Amino acid sequence: MENQPEIVRQAIVYAKQGWEVAEGWLLSPAAWTQFALLLAAYLLALVISRRLRGPLTRLLAPPPDQTNVVARLRNFVLIFLPLLLPLLAYVFTGLGEGVTRSLFGSGAVIAFGKRVFLFLAVRILVRDIFTEPFLKLLGNYVLIPIAALYAVGLIGPVSERLEATVIPLGNMSFDLLWLLRAIVAGGLIFWLGRWSNERSTSYIQSQEEMRPATRQLAAKVAEIVIFGAAFLVLMNILGISLTSLAVLGGAIGVGLGFGLQKIASNFISGVILLLEGQATVGDYVELDNGEAGTIVKTTARAMILETFDGRWIVVPNEDFITTRVVNYSDQGSANRYEAPFSVSYDTDINIVPALIEEAVAKLPFVLQEPDRPDCELRAFGDSGVEFAVEFWVNGIDDGKNRFTPQVLFAIWNALKEHDIEIPFPQRVVHHKGLPPAA
Known part of the structure; x- marks a missing residue:
């Protein structure tokens, strides 16, 4: 024994103490009485829990159509029904412990059984009731080991050993x-x-x-x-x-x-943005560098923009304060857009504005207020006469893929219906000094 490591010698000492306790229990009439009371307490708890489980389930389960606070509270209490058996056994064992101590002056066996029932309750709690991953981790590696040490009566020695093990850390120690x-x-x-x-x-x-x-x-x-x-x-x-x-x-x-x-600056900028309400979740914004998207999340450091093609852009809060940001505010406000097009030089351009304005005004999403669709002559281009129709919509034409394509379809159909040619790029080339054969 003297040549064995300290941990082995300590384990042998605990094993001898455990054997002496077990031997004393096996040879003691009082211990056998306590074993009988433990068995009776468990059987009584088993019978009562089986009889109570059905009525308690029907009493606590809320109607399927209820989702209020009371219903959620009843569902929360219902998930603890698996603890009914070990807790009833624990209570009945506690009553039996009082009886044995009054009759025999001893209750070590029944006290051990009571601690075992408490361990079983902790195990059921971790295994069947905890669903959160963190709580399951905490239960498996903290609650169950502590309950097991408490059940075998080693919680005190283990705590003293851990408290005696001091770790120095510079001028500090714990x-x-x-x-x-x-x-x-x-x-x-x-x-x-x-x-x-x-x-x-x-x-x-x-x-x-x-x-x-x-x-x-x-x-x-x-x-x-x-x-x-x-x-x-x-x-x-x-x-x-x-x-x-x-x-x-x-x-x-x-x-x-x-x-x-920089982090402090972004944090303070975020607070300013929240206080002033210049940009918040749901707003469609365009940054100074041309990037645009809908604000889907705000953090202490940055705002997250989602573009029309599903990409996320992380923009520091400071950029919303120090740079130019266009906020289209997709909160039900009207916004104006334009769709450019051109017609051939052979067209009577005097009829084009009214024709296009009427066609675009028929679209269901185009607003008549604050202004009706307005078709304007923009320039005399290289290939044709350039026009653009301005229209108002309620919302955001994100990525120019929501409203503008339908407006262009309406323009195309209106021009084709009146036999107005939409020109393609072309050039007129003049050759001078060609040879006689040509």
């Missing part, structure tokens, strides 16, 4: 128990923060009476408040004083002033 607590608490708190942020954002975006820019600003404020509160709660749980973060805050401030000034 034990493994504190590190595990920080990882678990931090992951759980910020998962709750993300879940709360998603719910609050969904609720804010559903408030149609609010302006889109106001909804975006409210969602961002809610996100900052939620994650700020999560950070403060985590610091409080870990016992870290906020005053000790003053130096770190100063360092972050210096970093923002030098290395992160």
Whole structure:
């Protein structure tokens, strides 16, 4: 034994202690009584849970056509029905523990059984009830091991061992128990923060009476408040004083002033855009470099534009403040477009404007207000007389593929109906000084 590693010697000691406990239980009448009570508690819980499962399911299940808060709450309670059996067994075992302690002055066996039932409840919770990947990960690697250690009575020694293992880090030091607590608490708190942020954002975006820019600003404020509160709660749980973060805050401030000034500038520009409402989700904008698209998402750093061909363009918020941006505002406002065309020089161009204006005005999407379609003579080109018809529509002709093609079809049909030729590029070439044979 003296030549064995420390961990092997410790395991042998725990094995001997476990064997002594098991041997004492096997030879004790009080232990056999407690085993019988454990079995009776489990069988009673099994019978009652089977009888209650059907009525509880019918009582808690809401009608299929209900989607209100009460219905969602009833569905939430319904998913915990698999815990009915182990929790009933745990309660009945606790009652039996009181009886055995009053009769025999001992209840170690039945207390062990009670902890086993609690372990089974945790296992069912993780396996059958948790659906979120993060919660399943937390349950498999944290909750179940802790419940298993608690069931065999080793939670105390393991905690003391982890607390005694100190990791130095420069002028600071922390034990493994504190590190595990920080990882678990931090992951759980910020998962709750993300879940709360998603719910609050969904609720804010559903408030149609609010302006889109106001909804975006409210969602961002809610996100900052939620994650700020999560950070403060985590610091409080870990016992870290906020005053000790003053130096770190100063360092972050210096970093923002030098290395992160672009990020800070984009963040502040995003806040300004939300406050002023100059550009928000749903607006169709054209940038100074000619790129155009619909704003589909706003972040703290940039806005995401989706072009008519499905591409996403990430535009820093600062560009919306410092450069020229055309906002067509696809929120029900009218916009004017034009469709160019040309006719042959043999055409009586005096009849063309009225002809085209009448044809375009018949299209169902063309507005009569603020102006009717207007056909204008633009130039005398190399191949023909150039015209353009201006028309107003309610919305965006994104990519010139929504309204303009239908207008061009109407122009083509109107010209063909009146035998007006649409010229193609042509040149007249004069040759001088040709040889006599030619």
